[in-house]
Amino acid sequence: MPDSVKIAIVGSGPAGLSAAGRAAATGVSHVLLEQRDHLSDTIYKYQKGKLVMATPDVLPLRSDLSFQIGIREEVLGTWGTQITGLKANIRFNSEVTAIKGEKGNFELTLSDGSAINAEYVVFAIGLQGNIRLLGVPGQDREWVQYQLNDPDEYSDETIVVVGAGDAGIENALALTKQNSVIILNRGSEFVRIKQGNLTAITTAIEKNQIDCIYSAETARVDDDGIVVKTPQGETKVKCDRIIARLGASPPRKFVEACGIKFPNADPSSLPELSAQYESNVPGLYVIGALAGYPLIKQAMNQGYEVIEYIQGKQLKPADEPLLEQKFAKIPGNRSVLEILALIQGSVPLLSGLTTLQLREFLLDSNVHVPRGGDVIFERNDYTNSFYSIVDGEVNILIDPEDETKVISLGKGAFFGEMGLLSGRRRTATVMASMPSLLIETPRRSMIKLINSVESVKRVMDEAAVGRQIQTYIAPGIPLSDLQELIQTVKVEKFGQGEVLFREGEAGDCLYLIQRGSVTVSREVGGKEAVISYVAAGNYVGEMALISKAPRSATIRAAVAVEALRLDGGPFQALMARNEAVRRTIEARYRGRMLQNIESTEQPEAGGIIQFLIEQGLGEATDVLLIDEALCVRCDNCEKACAETHQGTSRLNREAGPTYQTIHVPTSCRHCEHPHCMVDCPPDALRRNANGEVYITDSCIGCGNCERNCPYGVIHMAAKPRKKPGLLQWLLFGRGPGPGQAVSGKWGPDSKKEDGGPKKAVKCDMCKDVTGGPACVRACPTGAALRVEPSEFFKVVSSGL
Amino acid sequence: MHQSILVFRNFRYLKWAASVIAAAVVLYVFHSPEYGLPNGGTWLGYVLGTIGAVLILWLMWFGIRKRRYGTGGAPVEDWLSAHVYLGLALIVIATLHTGFQFGLNVHTLAYGLMMIVIVSGILGLMAYIRVPELMTNNRRGMTLTQMMHEISDLDTACRETALSLGDEINQIVLKAARDTRIGGNVLRQLSGNDPNCATRQANQAVRHLADHAPQVQAEGFRSLLGLLARKEELLARARRDVRFKAFLDIWLFVHVPLSFALLAALMAHIASVFLYW
Structure with a gap:
């Protein structure tokens, strides 16, 4: 007969621990399931004496456990004492392998085969995932470890590293300094690892610094070593220590297996949650890093709140005062809820967000109330935030020469997405034309939103295409005139080094580089030689369309590239229709032609460009x-x-x-x-x-x-201490001189653990x-x- | 693009220095003191002496300025370009200040020290102009540390290859690894060479022994000789690198201490002129 509780909390990180603390404090029946034999594994694995920060400072803490900036040992110690004091029901060594059932009657299966019944389940499993174990007898021996904090801790040992991924290789290389290392590779060569690691490990093996056993499967771990199966048979490798780096199964897989949906396959996307952290499966709640809140304080607050919500209590979210502060400059003295409704009602882009997402979005954002004539940002600024217009109107000054040429955007529209896409300078100055209410969102929050809310991504993509064509190819042409061209646009992605098109091919399209950059190269003396470089916000491929000759050069992605592919037909039609567009494109064509001729005269310039591109x-x-x-x-x-x-x-x-x-x-x-x-x-x-x-x-x-x-x-x-001034050093030799290493007396404050x-x-x-x-x-x-x-x-x- | 300090800002500081020199020469040519020949004691002598003393102080201030980071003002390149040209102008200004009167006294001592400092500066300037490119070409994309690592790797490889070639060869190879030196005292660094290079001696010895080696060891000898030759080539490059770095640095060991000696002599010169004349 399985144990039965009201709330099962999975994971004992800050979120889960705080939830268990709240459950214990309110006397609700609960269990906290932790797969390890200690609490908060992620923090537990921090190196000794690491300082744990308590940002954001402005966010108040809402939890039965206390938390402030301090070293790892203090933080864990405090939590340990407090959670024991609260008499929370904790089960260690209890990995949850499956969850079945529905709200009011979930059944959680644990790795030891036992089961727990729970009315509600709270996921607080973080992002670290379950570390894969060796999966053979003896995998739990004390000297078999699945992580390596400080390679310098070990010396004069024979160490077997299992796993030939990046982590395994990096550990093996670091350990060779003081130990004899053997690496076990399941394959016959090293694949899917970073180039740098590949070079380093092959050199180390060639020089006999590391022994490698290929095609090796682990059979078991004995008292004095590891038994390995190879095509030649079983052999025992004697060793003092085994470090297995076999990766981790991402937590998302497990969560999805429980029925929780993610909006798309992007690894950064987050599960859709209600304002009370409930997922699409009723009764299943997600909090903490997995829900998109990676900071300890946020996670602890959510742990507290989720238990309150489950018990049917109403609670103002902990961020309420922060939002009130943010909204203070909005005229009209409205409540937070009213303003949230106003924003969601006026900006279609944000209408598909859940309340939780909107709150989070606004917490990261800034509210601006510009007067008519205020500049929002200048052309050529490097800022990459994104703006939504809740009320009012802005003018985009599309021609730096002529201030009267503007495009107006009204209530509900957005702008600033071009900088976000290309990562380059602002293409135009934007000015408020009347008193307005704008929301400015930083790049990271916007990217998070795009990856998490399908509707936002779709709207952004559509708008971006039109605006980019308007900005970079056909300035001043109304969108209605470009519809035919826009319809043919496809967004294509190219990996570094991939070819957009080759010299000599027939040209039937034009590429507008939306993100990244490309190199232009031509065949010179049988070799491909780079002649120039084209950055985001420019187009390539117009030459073949104008001259109707084959492509005159090869275009290759210098870094990962996203490009808009515009069909030749509608583009030529646009040129035929519009004199101004035709003239700009022809001028660019002549410029490119001259450049092609010059570059054949100067092959050394191409060599420099190629070299610099290779350096990133x-x-x-x-x-x-x-x-x-x-x-x-x-x-x-x-x-x-x-x-x-x-x-x-x-x-x-x-x-x-x-x-x-x-x-x-x-x-x-x-x-x-x-x-x-x-x-x-x-x-x-x-x-x-x-x-x-x-x-x-x-x-x-x-x-x-x-x-x-x-x-x-x-x-x-x-941060080191302040050292004496230059003249004191020059005349009296006090302290380290300019640029000299600061250590000892002048180094970081050694009174703080780990040197500050x-x-x-x-x-x-x-x-x-x-x-x-x-x-x-x-x-x-x-x-x-x-x-x-x-x-x-x-x-x-x-x-x- | 990049510009050398000599042509910097279209020779701005050369023009400054040239105007100062021209003015000094013109004044000197038309200067006829009431008594005797032109010298440091006439009004022009005092003017040139003051200019010279101020220049020396300002030139020495460069040592402070280049270590004051993040203070705004003109970039260090401006300072160095001006330092070079105005320092050269000092030759003319100070010489005219002497009125070509020299003797065995503190005044001529100050003048002599100043000239040594300036000449060492000129040598430094020549090194700065010539050496960087030689250094880059010599390095062929490697840093000195990388060369050292590769040399040490070659040592290991030599020892492994030598294992199958008998005791004598092993001793030679070990000695080559143990006794090879890069750098050393000033002269050794500046020569860029080691006449008693242990690796070169080992290479010769191994070559000699290879001539009499049995057939079975031929392969081993060939690869050992290849490794030693590669090591010698790297050693030569590393030593040249040390040599170039020494060229870039050595003049400063004259330039800076003698500047301070000059400063002391200058103070003695000024004090004695005002106190005892």
């Missing part, structure tokens, strides 16, 4: 280059960077590749679509109007951005430093140069 400059907006013919290797650039940024240089001059004398040091390129922004829990990575991508103080030090940056330009560093909180640091283009980038200003010989790649490529193609 195709997605950069601002990059540091060093002319090695001038660089005297004094490292004053690095010193300047360290001195203006709390002692840590964000650039490494010497590292990075060189072509002829152009050197690309390891430093931030301020990508169009920054990889670092992808998965930042507190949304601390921002881009400001001049384009610099920087990290705000709300960084919680999780290291996601460091891992996501493909260029290795983000580090985790603690480590936070992510990266180049911010010296946005707060007088005079601009310190690296360039400190270069005595003028070798360092910051360039915007698209401008730079123009200079290169027209001769250095």
